[in-house]
Amino acid sequence: MNAQEWIDRYVDAVGEALPVRERGDVEAEIRSLIQDELEARGADLESLDEQMVLSVLEQFGRPEALAARYHAPRALIGPALYPTFRIVTTVVLLVLTGVWIFGMAVDIGLERRTIGNPAGMLVDLIGGLFQTFGTLVFVFALIETLTRGKLAAETRQPAWEPRSLPKIEQSARVKVGELVVGIGFSLVAILVLNAYPQWISAIMIKDGQVTSLPLLSENFISFVPWLTLLWSLTIALNAYVLAQGRWRTLTRVLQMALSVFGLAILAWMLMSGPLLAWPALEPVAKLVVAIVFAVTGIDLLVQVYRLAMQQITGANTTGGTPSQAA
Numbered sequence: 001m002n003a004q005e006w007i008d009r010y011v012d013a014v015g016e017a018l019p020v021r022e023r024g025d026v027e028a029e030i031r032s033l034i035q036d037e038l039e040a041r042g043a044d045l046e047s048l049d050e051q052m053v054l055s056v057l058e059q060f061g062r063p064e065a066l067a068a069r070y071h072a073p074r075a076l077i078g079p080a081l082y083p084t085f086r087i088v089t090t091v092v093l094l095v096l097t098g099v100w101i102f103g104m105a106v107d108i109g110l111e112r113r114t115i116g117n118p119a120g121m122l123v124d125l126i127g128g129l130f131q132t133f134g135t136l137v138f139v140f141a142l143i144e145t146l147t148r149g150k151l152a153a154e155t156r157q158p159a160w161e162p163r164s165l166p167k168i169e170q171s172a173r174v175k176v177g178e179l180v181v182g183i184g185f186s187l188v189a190i191l192v193l194n195a196y197p198q199w200i201s202a203i204m205i206k207d208g209q210v211t212s213l214p215l216l217s218e219n220f221i222s223f224v225p226w227l228t229l230l231w232s233l234t235i236a237l238n239a240y241v242l243a244q245g246r247w248r249t250l251t252r253v254l255q256m257a258l259s260v261f262g263l264a265i266l267a268w269m270l271m272s273g274p275l276l277a278w279p280a281l282e283p284v285a286k287l288v289v290a291i292v293f294a295v296t297g298i299d300l301l302v303q304v305y306r307l308a309m310q311q312i313t314g315a316n317t318t319g320g321t322p323s324q325a326a
Helices: 003-016 020-040 050-060 063-070 082-109 118-155 176-195 224-244 249-271 279-318
Strands: 201-206 209-214
Touching: 003 020, 003 050, 003 063, 020 050, 020 063, 082 118, 082 249, 176 224, 224 249, 249 279
Parallel strands: none
Antiparallel strands: 201 209
8 A cells, every 4th residue: 555545545534524615725734734744753755654654644533533623513413423324314215215115016016006196106205205304313413412522522532543544436536527418418308308298299291281299108208207206316416426526435326226216217118008109109219218228227237346346445455344445
């Protein structure tokens, strides 16, 4: 391991615990302070000793604790408790969504419920998610209020191993153009299919008269709410990743979850009735959906493989477990 890389990892970890707008200045200051300490110990900055660097980083303490000194807790949930809050919230909301989807599928399969009003069903789900999220925020805010001093003291404890710092994934840097195009496509698709579906029409000229005929079938229109949900979640994820400036393990997992959701919709479309109002063009429509399904599936497998390799590589590099490299 290059000694300089440990410094890069530490500075990056400090920045992760700070708001985006504050990261640049604080990261530069932390890097300067580390170099000053190394020089004070007589280190040659051109040829750093790994053990000395690790000793300095251990002296600086946990990245979260150092970040808290630059960004005093002004929120309901402080930096010491926030990582736990994020993990618990993500798991609970994902499990709740999965249980809701399973319950809907069972009710529809037993004919106890129909898909007559998918928008209403989605509103119920979103309402439940917001209510659960609010409850979690309240609980963790209460814990923060009651244990803030204790948590801060624990965060400052020196029982921390610098070798546990996760590897910086250069491949996780954001491709701004790609994300912006994805957001733009999703917005256009949502707008057209929900507000102006008549734009997707076939133009016929017969006996000098121009006639516009709807191209999409009623069966396809029934998928619009689900496609809208998928594209809306994609927009939210891409916007969040743009704000963060890089992909993280959690956002990659969420991206894969959206891919699975998209595959389910595409498979449903392939097995359902006609997608176009013109039977002659139906084979073409099914072929296009099948191609999109195959491309999405291959991309999902590539994402899973890359994430798994990153976790294994990170674990081997830090000498810890895959979870430490996340």
